[in-house]
Amino acid sequence: MKENRDTSERTRPEDIRSPNTPSAIDTTPIQLGHIEVLQILNEHGEADAGLDPNLDDDTLLSLHRAMVLARAFDKRMLTMQRQGRMGTFAPNLGQEACIVGQAHPMTSDDWFAPSYRSFGAQIMRGWPMERLMRLWAGFHDGFPPPEGVNDLPFSIVIGSHVLPAVGIAMGMNYKKDSNCVVVNFGDGATSQGPVSEALNFAAVYQAPVVFVCENNGWAISTPVYKQTSLTSFAVHGVAAGMRSIRVDGNDILAMVCATKEATDRARAGGGPSYIEAVTFRMSLHTTADDPTVYRDESEVTSWETRCPIARFETYLINRRILDSPSIGEIHEECEKEVLEARDTFYAMPPAKPGEIFDHLYEEITSELASQRDEYHQRLRHKGLEP
């Protein structure tokens, strides 16, 4: 625990060193906590004047562009996948406010631990789009975070990155650094035991970490009501002993404000926070999925009116920051940027089959070195250079 941190918001009792005492068992009802619900921009694009953070124009424009770019990237990836030029990937369609809003308050000294539906945030964090394409197309060199980007690579096993994310935050406490970690995961991940352990460790050690639960309604074919008996996953945060809030995840302003408040608190020593971002998976679980098997199309159409980008554009038009033609231009520019990245990706060199032994250990073991020789021989036999 950093000495210079403000711990006034801690939800734990003052004297945490007291063991159970008979006097602790009284008849006063236990107050578990309080969960706020935040929406600033409603689905018609109208802002609550009392809650609007009145961000400056440049910030508003950068948030808008990041969302449009994320969607353009998403759509292009789907096209490439259908053309047979991209591996299986998990579209983020409809969740752009959620992913961009949580990434925005992070500095480059903060760390981000994403799940696999997070490329909108990864682009903001400094991942070149062609590198993300490389990653999803199955190249080893696509996976490491770029130089200077403090991210974990995303996790494939649901929720397996959440404990290391908390560990990074504990490392920040250990080194007395005033940075924080933002980690996201889906509604499905909340059922994983290690995710519960992560919440507990974060709260016990007051680690500077922000948990963003992206509740998009579906874990492949499993709807939220089969995942939990709770009405809100934000209860998990309260149960672990941290500040928790339920946010309209399709409202970019609410996402930015909730995450900023939580990251500020974490950096100041106020410990972890939990944000449940309510959004909707408009597209497929992954490109290998067919949602028509398990969900009614009317559910999807009912969410179309809540599009995070359209809603924000109405707000920007009402504030006279953008108009229809300039919005069109931004969409075109983003599309062009994605196409350039795609062309760069297509021009990148093929994978080197010899690289698979390179980074398992600091120094290759003699057993592995001889297996590598065996493998190289196999490659040469096929006429390939290792």
Add this chain to the structure above:
Amino acid sequence: MSKLNMVEALNLALSQEMARDDRVCLMGEDIAVNGGVFRVTKDLHATFGDSRVMDTPLAECGIVGTAVGMAVYGVRPVVEIQFSGFTMQAFDQIEQNMARLRNRTRGKYKIPVVLRAPYGGGIRAVEHHSESREAYWAHTPGLKVVIPSGPRNARALLAAAIREDDPVIFYEPKAVYRAFREEVPDDPEVMEIGKANIVREGSDITLISYGAMMRPCKEAVMDLEEDHGIDVEFIDLQTISPMDTQTLSESVKKTGRCIIVNEGNRTCGVAAEIIARINETVFEFLEAPIKRITGFDIPYPYFQVEEHFLPESDEIVTAIKETIDWQ
């Protein structure tokens, strides 16, 4: 030099490595004020404080997963799992992240985590307290697996494991913890990971073992020499992975015969791997089939009958005589 038991020797290694490098910290259940259930971390909390000797919530997966994250951030955690039987709770984080994160990020993030856990039987404990499941971790790419057999190599190998940039599973033979004392140098000592130790040179047969099974093996070696005039080359494997194939093969090349003793389950176990490697490297020098004496393929039995489960020196003597007489 001081005469230390294994618990004291491990404590010495931890204390010296923590003094040497302030990135080294300890995490585990009941390790701080209590000093660990076997007292391996005794007094370290008083010396190094809360931030470097961390009592954790009771969640093995949580301990390992957060240790991995701390390692990504440049801390060097030494994790204590109270009994190796409980590492199964942490399988998720060992397999998904501890062993793989370096490979996944192509070397960008190193995971210098040591996972210490007492393993093996013979202490009359309840279920899940006596397993010898090191083969799981040897089967997991990205890990190193080290098992000492006495106070001196326990101290020196633990110090080496802490200085490693790769994750190490460090299994401590709890039956040896307080079984005997050995001279241990006062100044820091490090032994190379990945190196087997030829404890006794011999010419008739190679006996390979490690950890707690080194004791019945040692008894057998003495009996064979005194009562039967059989000259055994006796090897302490010390590191299960990466395995020191060269030392093992050269020895078998010389003796032409080999026997392996370990208490883990037989199928796909450490002995099976050693036999495969000897076959691959020095098959033509073998004068007899290689024998293995191992735990049976059953869950570790309850303690009223456990003594019959663990390999014993008489059995090792018989097996060695049979291998010598084989024709």
